């Protein structure tokens with residue numbers, strides 16, 4: 269297969285029999301001939317793998333480099349363990365383990381120089397699990413895994429990857445061992461594609477162990493029980509009786525973790541030691557000194573140690589297609605008023621729904637690194653329910669972008685029936701400006717009672733709606749295929765589509781993604797209270813109180829108070845509330861008198877104009893020529909609305925005609941100065957010029973000290989009032 273893909277191949281075979289006896293050139297020549305006849309390039313080498321340098325030299329002499337090394341030589345000398353002779357032991361070790369070492373050691377410096385190398389070790393399930401009559405072979409095979417693990421660590425910085433495969437395959441060595449039907453089915457041809465992929469420059473895996481047979485491929489990993497600290501203090505020793513008494517906890521895989529490195533495993537042990545120390549610090553106040561510290565082991569070494577876990581910033585690129593797919597997933601239709609705004613990339617004002625921001629953030633939440641870094645948790649997706657969700661937009665979402673998202677676990681709560689893990693994300697655009705932040709609370713059913721805190725200090729709070737009857741209500745019908753469509757936006761959890769998987773989680777049928785009905789309700793509020801203008805949608809929070817089944821009808825009740833729209837959502841078919849404590853913060857159209865009065869003089873009083881300022885800022889940012897021609901006019905100054913004030917600080921008092929923008933805690937940063945031409949002012953005043961369109965077409969310019977008068981009020985509606 270390597271030959272067929274253009275590799276220049278050295279075929280090494282000593283030509284002995286399966287027991288390592290005899291020698292001939294036949295075996296290697298046969299393969300070389302096969303490759304050459306198929307148009308490939310190959311040379312034979314008949315040295316023992318113990319003469320690894322000679323094999324590598326053959327490659328260098330013929331081809332000048334060694335990119336890939338597949339350690340595949342093997343013999344068998346099976347004997348039941350007591351009958352295994354020294355020779356049986358030594359020969360097997362020499363071919364498998366020493367041979368792989370010798371060839372790899374010869375190739376490694378060549379690869380290091382090239383800054384590229386791919387190495388494969390061939391292990392076996394006999395090594396992983398043991399096999400009757402194969403003590404020598406099992407030991408060598410698992411030895412190869414250890415060798416591979418270290419070579420992969422040392423090779424990492426030179427782009428040398430080393431992986432181990434454990435194939436079950438019909439070869440000379442397994443003839444008569446594998447049943448005939450399996451022998452035929454488990455062809456070596458099925459092993460080769462895995463080897464080729466692992467050796468490809470695009471494959472990022474290293475230090476992995478892969479099992480394969482007959483076209484099936486899988487990866488192994490380590491799993492360790494959460495374990496238990498059996499000491500109360502550093503002074504205390506442990507007796508065998510204490511180990512015996514804690515055996516259930518020591519061997520309890522219902523709380524386990526998957527260490528991916530020695531450091532990770534050691535960190536777990538050090539964590540246990542530190543927990544013991546801190547438990548000891550407070551133990552003087554404890555009355556229950558006789559209770560062993562291991563009574564709540566997972567509180568000390570399990571879920572709680574997730575707090576503070578961060579996932580490396582992850583890049584996510586989306587295009588208009590992702591935006592449209594998401595809108596379809598949350599039920600936007602071409603028949604809706606303003607539906608095309610979210611479904612057709614050429615429509616005026618095409619943009620993502622504000623709740624689309626969950627999609628880039630979700631890519632980080634789904635990152636295996638998060639879950640594998642939580643000792644004691646191997647998260648079962650059928651038990652992982654979305655508990656609460658918060659989003660906050662700092663800038664309007666572009667219709668396509670490459671964003672980088674950071675994530676940090678901020679809290680883990682013990683809710684008895686489950687654990688709640690809360691993580692914050694922040695997503696930035698390519699200039700590093702924050703676009704939005706999100707907060708995810710995930711309810712992990714059955715992982716409670718680990719002795720962690722119950723009360724939240726970090727989760728964005730839910731809000732009770734006013735006690736009066738709702739100001740508005742809307743019914744939305746979800747489609748029976750809603751989840752099938754929504755999952756294409758990235759949350760592929762089978763819980764939402766696979767009946768048997770849903771049954772494992774205790775659900776009679778697949779349930780709808782929480783973020784799907786979150787988006788549906790967000791859209792309803794956007795329509796009702798923001799005139800479908802995403803730039804007026806600031807933040808949204810709610811709790812998923814009950815699951816929704818695709819096809820069910822939802823009723824959203826809404827109450828508006830100031831710039832906040834409170835909501836709840838009920839499944840009409842069952843009468844059960846599925847979203848509680850919800851609210852959306854919006855940017856109001858009206859600028860309150862009090863807010864306007866914050867601006868000190870009439871001359872400085874200007875217009876709060878959602879969207880327009882944004883467009884202008886962008887336009888100027890994109891065109892440096894404009895920057896000095898343009899002076900300030902538009903002011904976002906809705907001081908009563910905390911969230912907006914936090915996002916933009918725009919203050920004409922900083923200097924005549926100047927606009928400053930800033931972000932929370934950044935202080936005030938000068939940004940852009942905008943100017944309008946007089947004649948366009950007239951057109952604006954008479955309503956003949958639409959400011960947003962005019963600006964985008966480059967027509968709208970303003971100069972001098974501009975005071976936007978009452979005349980402009982009608983023009984800027986529905987965006988703003990003076």
Ligand SMILES: CCCCCCC[C@@H](O)CC(=O)SCCNC(=O)CCNC(=O)[C@H](O)C(C)(C)COP(=O)(O)OP(=O)(O)OC[C@H]1O[C@@H](n2cnc3c(N)ncnc32)[C@H](O)[C@@H]1OP(=O)(O)O
Pocket residue numbers: 633634652653654655656683684685686688709710711713722723759761763779780781782783811812813814815816
């Ligand atoms: C991989 C990374 C990202 C992936 C995202 C997630 C993956 C997605 O694919 C998964 C989904 O989309 S699942 C679908 C959406 N979610 C749901 O349907 C969950 C609905 N909620 C429930 O069933 C219950 O509330 C339930 C089961 C959650 C809790 O019910 P009970 O066990 O009966 O709990 P209860 O007795 O009511 O309360 C006990 C304590 O828990 C708190 N609590 C309840 N519901 C919560 C919730 N939803 N979120 C957070 N906390 C919650 C209660 O307040 C109570 O605590 P306390 O006594 O301290 O107040």
